[in-house]
Structures are given as structure tokens and as C-alpha cells.
Amino acid sequence: MTTTMRITSSSITSTSSSTLSSSSLLTLRSVRCKRRIFVTTASTSKTRTTTANKEEARIECEHFPECSGCAHVDNLLENNPVVAQARAFFRGELLQEEEFHVSLGKTENYRNKAKLVCRKDEKTGEIDLGLFKRNSHDMVPIPNCAIHHPSINLYSKVLIAVLRELKVKPYDEKTFTGDLRYVQFVAPEFSMKISNVQVTLVWNEIRLTKFCLEVCEKFHATCASLFTDYPPPSVFVNLNVSRNNTIFQRNAFELVAGTDGFILANDVAYGPGSFMQGNLEMHLETLRDIATELDEREETLNIVDLFSGSGAIGFYLAKHLKTPVQSIEFVEISPDVVENWEFTKKKIMDCSAFGNREKMELRLTVAPAEANAKTFIQTKDCDVVIVNPPRKGCGEEVLEALNNDSSGDLGPSILVYVSCNFKTFARDYKILVQGEGKWRLRKAKGYIYYPGSLHCIETLAIFDRKR
Secondary structure (H helix, E strand, O other), X not given: OXXXXXXXXXXXXXXXXXXXXXXHHOOOEEEOOOOOOOOOOOXXXXXXXXXXXXXXXXXXXXXXXXXXXXXXXXXXXXXXXXXXXXXXXXHOOOOOOOOOEEEOOOOXXXXXXXXXXXXXXXXXXXXXXXXXXXXXXXXXXXXXXXXXXXXXXXXHHHHHHHHHHOXXXXXXOOOOEXXXXXXXXXXXXXXXXXXXXXXXXXEOOXXXXXXXXXXXXXXXXXXXXXXXXXXXXXXXXXXXXXXXXXXXXXXXXXXXXXXXXXXXXXXXXXXXXXXXXXXXXXXXXXXXXXXXXXXXXXXXXXXXXXXXXXXXXHXXXXXXXXXXXXXXXXXXXXXXXXXXXXXXXHHHHOOHHHOOOOOOEEEEEEOOHHHHHHHHHOOOOOOEEEEOOOOXXXXXXXXXXXXXOOOOOOOOOEEEEEEOOHHHHHHHHHHHHOOOOOEEXXXXXXXXXXXXXXXXXXXXXXXXXXX
16 A cells, blocks of 8 residues: 655744745655565564565565666575575585575665665656666666665655755766765664664765755755654765765765764664665674574683674674673774774663673774784684675685684684675685684574675674684
8 A cells, every 4th residue: 555645834844944945845755655664673583574485575666677776576585596506505514403594584675775876867857866777877766765764765855855946966977067976875773664864965076065065954954844753864975076986985074964973773883984784684683693602601702803894793792692701802994983983882881781791891903804813813812703804705814813723722712704795705614614624614594685686695604613
């Protein structure tokens, strides 16, 4: 059933000069169409999909196949070739009583982060937001994207109305002219239809202009007037005048409307330029499964989290692990994470539910994992090592440090490997397990974070050290 909500001038304070005109407001529609939103409770890691048979699960979206956001929409597990590869791979590696389970979760409304291109809609001639058509740079508007969190679709409609009202010019990559290049939306509250939102406008200027500020402030004020029960979004600007396809200019973010420099997702702080998983509900299931494998141990743990990013895995374990934890060492190459990492650390340590863990040490080292793997892994202060590498895999230095046995009984007894690229995981697996490898697979599980992708599976593997 489709419910259409018209936002009229009566929805806002008539005396506010910073809100949209009545004619623009009448064009806004919030479409809660055809979709069902399933919520998983905090007490269980089970997720549900939109069909009874997950093997036949599908995505129903009016923008497919013109939009390039999804490569397929039918039989999302059966038609995914990487799922078949992973199942075949683990069939001979797991114990007979174990099974490589692939968790699918929701197939619609699951995406919590989206980068949308701003271009002129060739059909209407107006500025719009969307994605490029497959194998082209022609933009397709996607106002009712089935996989986006409903708040991303909703707030994008409001922003488009503001852009048209103020006559913002869409970027033209042939002439390198125009005002707005891209917009990023982050809506982390997957259990709610309306989420708090962080919005970043990528503006085609060297410095922040008065016009750009006017656009951001009007969008912020309009959201505050329309959605009085929810906090207005934090609005950032990223200045980018490059002549390539780079979306963000690094370290060029400025908060121009709102007060929140970070947005919290699964209790971790993220800035607009931070890497964050796009499917937070499935990522939370992954985090819970990691904690389950580390829980109920008698000894106090010292954990090293390599390739830690903003600290999603380590901070979750710090807050939720039942097994006592003495220390967690986060190792991340990017200095950009320092500020939001410190914000999350303070928030967790100040939490009244943190119990008697105030003596737990949480440390961040900004350095390449490859160059520091031996330093952190081959020590008595490392019982568990977590690796969550980029698509290229762990790298020779990290694998060598994990397989080194010169330290006797020192070093980790458990390895947690989280992979976003099954090809490089399979390569690293052989080095860790086969031949002179020092590890034995205990458990493995797959997660489909992006059901519309044909080549995507997140793999969690737990290894025990051979002694």
C-alpha cells in the first residue's frame, strides 16, 4: 500500500523567513511505498528478510535496472556467484558438524549511507540527485530508492526542493561549472523509520561562499520546521574543485549548520569523511557474532585491533564483551580518525553501563598495520588479534607476524579475520592454515551487506592457534 504525505505551508511556522515558499513545499512528497521495515531487537542476532525463503529473496525497486545501484534484484543468494564460491570453499575446511551459514538480513531499506550525484535531469531540465546509469555518466534520479533508509529518501526530497527554490546550479563535468557536485546522506538509526541524519554537500568552490551558506542554512531550517519531533540534520560542506571523479577532498570538511560534529552509528562516532559500513544492522550482527566467540573465557584478554578504522569492532567488544578485557590496542593508518576515536572512547568510558571496566586501557596507534604487526602481535600483551583489512587483504608483513612462532607461547591464541573481499581472504587463509601456517579454523560465517551486488560477501572467520 502506498501512503503519500503532502507537506504544506501549514506544516511550518509561517513567520520563518528561512523556510521554503508554499509552492515549493507543496511539491514535497514522502513516499513510504510498498516496503516493509523489519526491526531486530538488541537481544538477538537473528535477522529477517522480506520473503519467507531467503534463497528466493528479491528487491522491488521502481528504479531498476536503469539505476546502477543494484546489479540484480532476484534470488539474491542463489544468483550471487561469490556466495557459491564461499560455500564451496568452506565445505572442505569446516568440521562436519559445522556449516557455512550466509546471513542475508533485510533486502530493502537497509542502506544507511549514500553518496548521490548532483546533475541536471535531462528529462525535466531541473537539478536533481541520483546515481549514474550503468556504464555512463548520465544521472538517473532515484527519489524512491528501495534499498535506502527511508530518511535518506525523505531528506533528499527536502534538499532538492531547497536547491530548486534557490536556483542552485548542478555540476557539469564537461565544462567543470555549477555549484553542487555530490551529496552524502548518513542515516544510522536502522530500527527507526526516521533517523537522525548527517548531510554533506560537495561544493564546487575553493572557499566557502555566502550562497553555499544560504543553501545549507535554509535546508537545515526547513528540516527543523518540517520534522519538529526529530533533531535537524548536521550539514557539512566539502569544497572540491578537482577535475576528476574524486567525490571528497580530504580534510576539507566544514560544519556549517547544526552542532554535531559526529554522528553515532552503533555507538561509534563518525565524521563525514570517516569510513562507515553502509549496512549497520548487518554489521551489528557481525559484531555480536565476534563477541559470542570471545565470550565466556576465564582469562582476562588483551586485544589488538589491526586496520581498526574508527574502532567499530574494538569499541563494541570494550562495551559488550562479558569476558574481562584488560586492554585494546587500535592500530589505524589514517590520522583522520583520531578526533572521532577520542570522542567514542570518552563516550564509552563515561557510560554508566560500563560497570567496573574503568581500568580497561583503550589505546590508538596511528601507523600502518603492516609496519607494526610484529610489535603488537608477538607480545605477552596480545591474546586476541583482529584483522579487518581493506580489499587487498592483510599483506605479507601482517601474515608473517601472525605465523611467526619464534616468541614461544607469547602472542595471540585467537585470530578474528573480517574480510570484505573473498578472493584475498581465500589467499590469506591458505597462508594462515596450510603448510607452515600456525592457525586452525574454528568457525566461519558470511554476511550479505549489499544484497543488490553480485560480487559482495562479508566473511567472518575465527581461528585458534596451533600449539
